[in-house]
Amino acid sequence: IYRSSEWAERCFCKVCGTTLFYRLVGKDFYAVSAEAFDDRAGLAMTGQIFVDEKPSYYDFANKTQMLTGAQVFAA
Secondary structure, three states: OEEOOOOEEEEEOOOOOOEEEEEEOOOOOEEEOHHHOOOOOOOOOOEEEOHHHOOOOOOOOOOOEEEOHHHHHHO
16 A cells, blocks of 8 residues: 555556556545456446546546545545
8 A cells, every 4th residue: 555645545456557546535435346346346436537638538438426626635
């Protein structure tokens, strides 16, 4: 687990380096990578966070809930 900022920690596999999750420090919030699961059948992307910080050329085709960084921290 690596403290990547004042507000977040990130966890990586110590064998291969794959991102496993990140969590907000002091909050009960974990964002887990879908790649951390062997069986991803039935998983669906339902939301995007920090959309105010993404590059303008980066966009997913499916429509989801979209939260800015301020909205994430407020929640």
